[in-house]
Amino acid sequence: MIEVRGLTKRYPGRTVSRNAVDGIDLDIPEGKLVTLLGPSGCGKTTTLRLIAGLERPDAGRIRIGDRLMCAPAEGVFVGVHQRPIGVVFQSYAVWPHMTAVQNVMFPLQSGQKRLPKAQARKRAMEALDLVGLAEFADRPAPALSGGQQQRVSLARALTREPEVLLLDEPLSNLDAGLRDRVRDEIRAVQLRLGITTVFVTHDQDEALAVSDEVIVMDSGRIVERGQAQDIYRCPKEEFTARFMGISNSLPGTVRTGAGEVAPADPADPGSPADPAATTDIADIDLAHGTLRCVTTGPTAAGDRVNVFIRPESLLLSRKDPSGRGWKGTVEFSIYHGDCWDYHVRVGDTLLRSRMYREKVGLTHGDPVFVVPEQDTAIAIPAAASEDAARERSALAAR
Ligand SMILES: Nc1ncnc2c1ncn2[C@@H]1O[C@H](COP(=O)(O)OP(=O)(O)OP(=O)(O)O)[C@@H](O)[C@H]1O
Numbered sequence: 279m280i281e282v283r284g285l286t287k288r289y290p291g292r293t294v295s296r297n298a299v300d301g302i303d304l305d306i307p308e309g310k311l312v313t314l315l316g317p318s319g320c321g322k323t324t325t326l327r328l329i330a331g332l333e334r335p336d337a338g339r340i341r342i343g344d345r346l347m348c349a350p351a352e353g354v355f356v357g358v359h360q361r362p363i364g365v366v367f368q369s370y371a372v373w374p375h376m377t378a379v380q381n382v383m384f385p386l387q388s389g390q391k392r393l394p395k396a397q398a399r400k401r402a403m404e405a406l407d408l409v410g411l412a413e414f415a416d417r418p419a420p421a422l423s424g425g426q427q428q429r430v431s432l433a434r435a436l437t438r439e440p441e442v443l444l445l446d447e448p449l450s451n452l453d454a455g456l457r458d459r460v461r462d463e464i465r466a467v468q469l470r471l472g473i474t475t476v477f478v479t480h481d482q483d484e485a486l487a488v489s490d491e492v493i494v495m496d497s498g499r500i501v502e503r504g505q506a507q508d509i510y511r512c513p514k515e516e517f518t519a520r521f522m523g524i525s526n527s528l529p530g531t532v533r534t535g536a537g538e539v540a541p542a543d544p545a546d547p548g549s550p551a552d553p554a555a556t557t558d559i560a561d562i563d564l565a566h567g568t569l570r571c572v573t574t575g576p577t578a579a580g581d582r583v584n585v586f587i588r589p590e591s592l593l594l595s596r597k598d599p600s601g602r603g604w605k606g607t608v609e610f611s612i613y614h615g616d617c618w619d620y621h622v623r624v625g626d627t628l629l630r631s632r633m634y635r636e637k638v639g640l641t642h643g644d645p646v647f648v649v650p651e652q653d654t655a656i657a658i659p660a661a662a663s664e665d666a667a668r669e670r671s672a673l674a675a676r
């Protein structure tokens with residue numbers, strides 16, 4: 279496992295006087311794949327490089343297994359080659375003058391614990407086999423596709439049997455179809471080896487697809503962490519909701535406070551509540567009507583909230599038999615192949631609706647009813663999100 283406490287890094291000579299990594303705590307459990315997810319510049323790569331020993335922190339401690347890797351206050355720093363890690367970067371960093379197997383053998387034949395050539399080749403072949411590339415072993419690296427080169431660098435990272443695998447945007451140089459294949463392969467290899475892995479990405483779909491746990495970062499800090507389905511279904515922070523693509527946000531007021539706290543085990547209503555997983559349902563008054571929403575914490579009648587609604591949870595209809603529709607006008611639509619995105623003006627608000635099932639055939643200027651799905655929108659206390667926003671802008675100004 280990896281344990282990080284109070285990790286802080288400031289790059290020298292930066293004009294913006296803000297920490298690239300700002301006092302983060304992390305626990306990555308043994309054998310799990312955890313993603314660091316966040317926008318460009320939020321400190322993902324810096325965190326990974328600190329764990330790898332490619333950067334020195336200004337403060338904090340990093341432990342891998344039972345060994346302390348760095349603690350500047352105690353003068354401890356274990357160099358990158360002494361850490362039990364394998365690293366894969368976005369740029370494959372495959373050596374072009376070598377074959378696939380020579381690339382994978384290289385770490386085994388350098389450094390202090392050098393293996394004899396035959397033994398190194400055997401180990402390298404096992405690693406290539408693991409990533410499905412045994413038949414390409416003797417191909418020159420430049421004659422491999424991008425996806426194959428990235429798998430060579432994965433094999434190279436694994437060949438010394440590290441305790442921890444660190445992956446920094448390993449898929450972002452690959453084109454769309456290949457990205458999914460290599461992503462699934464990385465996850466399969468990780469599960470097969472049961473290797474503790476930190477996976478850095480700015481792509482929320484990628485994070486949801488591969489992770490045991492997702493850690494959302496912003497401005498050098500951790501915003502929230504949770505299992506992929508919880509982060510997707512019920513983000514607790516406004517930042518996460520926006521980052522996960524929940525683009526419709528409406529201010530509202532709680533009409534009836536949240537009811538019972540969700541039990542820890544949904545299959546057993548009698549099980550005691552898990553406060554960390556508390557989600558509730560409450561009726562929220564919005565400008566256009568009342569909506570039953572999932573809440574992220576205790577709420578009382580009259581509390582102000584921001585309601586986040588996914589585009590796919592806003593259905594469009596020419597008629598409104600349910601009487602729950604919000605009357606609006608289509609501004610424009612975008613066709614994506616598997617779905618249509620409609621931008622609909624309702625009062626002063628522009629809402630985005632995504633329709634998968636059928637072409638509604640609506641065009642610019644058409645009147646339409648927006649029917650929000652019950653129990654899927656997320657109500658986040660306005661005070662909490664305002665506090666978080668204030669804290670973040672204060673941090674950015676530092
Ligand atoms: N070598 C460096 N010198 C100075 N500043 C740096 C250096 N590397 C990163 N930074 C700054 O530190 C902050 C965090 O950068 P980092 O590379 O960790 O972000 P990231 O989350 O990996 O972003 P991306 O998704 O774009 O890769 C950014 O503001 C960046 O400009």
Ligand SMILES: [Mg+2]
Nearest residue numbers: 322323324446
């Ligand atoms: Mg990065």
